[in-house]
Amino acid sequence: MRIAFRILVVSLGLVAPLAAQQPVVTGVQVDAHAAHGLPAELSAAAKDGIAWVGYSIPVLGHFSDNDGETLYLEGSRDGGNWDSDRQQFDHVNVLLRMEKGAVTKLRMATPNRKLDTGGVKFVWLEGVSQDESIREFVSLANNASQERKVRDASVMIIAQHESPAATSTLISMATTGDSFVREKAAFWLGAHRGQDGTKALLQLTRTEQDEHLRGKLAFDLTLGKENPAAIDELIWMAKNDASPHVRKEAQFWMAQKAGKRAAGELRQIVQNDPDRSIRRSAVFAISRLPEGEAAAQLIQVAESNKDPDVRKQAIFWLGQSKDPKALDYLTKLLRSN
Template sequence: MTMVRWMQSSVLTAMALATVVGFAQQPVVEHAQVTVRSAEHGLAAELEIAKHVGSPVWVGWSIPVQGGFSSGWDTDHPVMLEGESRYSDGDHKQSKRFDHSFILLRVAGGSVEKLRVEQPDRQLDAGGLQFVWLNGVAPEDSVRTLAAMAKKDSAKKLRDSLVFAVSIHETPVATEALAELASDSNELEVREKAAFWLANQRGAEGFKVIQRLAQKDEDAQFREKLTFDLTLVKDPASAALTELIRMAHQDSSPQVRKQAQFWMATKGGKQVAGDLREQAENDPNEQVRKQAVFALSQLQEPEASTQLIQVASTNKDPVVRKQAVFWLGQSHDPRALEYLTKLLQQP
């Protein structure tokens, strides 16, 4: 199929100052040369043709999204795909949520330059460029195409946008694609971004992937990042906390154990106090024992002071006891001041 036929097929409008088209699950677009096509040859093939058009072109399609997508803000004004928006933050209103969204790619110079995810009720302004809308893009095809692009040497901002776009698809293939992106066959930055969205967007199945990586991945720097990701898991949150506690006790890397301590205190609060106190007593690494004391200091009062006083009174390591005393000195709990006063009065 030639580029000319590709651009001429199903042309709805020629370029006009205020051209507007709109059908079910198709955006309203103004200031554009709009073409509507069927993606019967597959999304990758359509994008490859777009790369050879010779001038910048926006290519878009609709995807089903899980959990309801929202950009976080909304406005009655058009989305400016080219250039800066003419409207201020004061024009924004409360955002709505939708069961589908638009993926928009700017293709120019033989490559994809930019990705946008837009709400389906937003009017788009293409700035006079060609705009190709693809009907019939299968969610699985969309996921695999975007994931393949993310694995390439893309600019960081584009790559991060690609991984996010994969994560919001309402299809199990999205979880599989993110799991593959999080595997050790990819660069660390790609892996970290994929793991973040597995935890944040993919529910129980995403957690299973994160848990497996936390237990078996050999890269300590990556496992350290997973400790934060586990705090984002909402389904099942209790299992995520259990995994954090396991990492704090059992991970082979002291740095990972330290980070797990901090995040388990943030996520678990009072229920992990005993685990942190045990680590302050028994972890083989002094820095990890000291970090456990810091994690205890991050608990809400009065629990933080209760635990720190116990560590300062009973821990067998003088370095750890000194650390507990230091953090008690930062506390506003009257019991902390009372304990420190008695400590100073001892002969």
């Protein structure tokens, strides 16, 4: 799915106070009024045709978009240059395309972006609560007959809400939804809901029964800010999870996240795990460590591991390295033979 917006969760830079401001819409007259029940408003907006419906929500962190550029809601054209400096906002405009009572597209935009609907009716709703908004997107995400891109975007939009209810909602979705929803909800818990999101992931790694989703959780644990408990859990998963698939995923991501600590843990796995495929995958994970550390660890494995297959694997990855130590070691190895 094409992500049509960018999210910043850092607190640096200017945050513009354009909360709940009605956007400028070109080409059509805006029907702006107070909302009287979001589901009813959405159904009524395009009962006999097509309409865009928008409203504003406060976001967790800050939201950034193509400053001042026109967003073309119909067709594939979009304004903006992502290389330019952009303001950050504490509110965002949520935009839903309705056709005959059904949501067919979702967009988000900063309050200062002009909107072009291509002549399609535009309805702006005032006073939509966060709880009401979250409930609407939960309904869309859980609707298995809805297009996947709409379900995907719905989970992401839930995660942007400032309300703590967004976190508890995502936790519920990550534990009770279908596999598609559980995967998306877990991702956004890690990517955008801070320490509370990470805490929820730490519980999911021990309770999720689907090994494919458990493997995804290893990546999700790397998405938040540095958290020692997340690193501890990656290491535990890499060494102890019942699924070889999950152990391999955890090995890879701990190499990306845990640095020197990962090196020692991976070397233990290479040395001691009874499963040869796990030992081989740990060698690959070692090769993903920072360059200087990777070569040093691979050389140790190549020189000392008792499994000839694992030693060959280490030599192979040394051959892919650009570290001078790797070249020196391989040159000496060739000369000795």
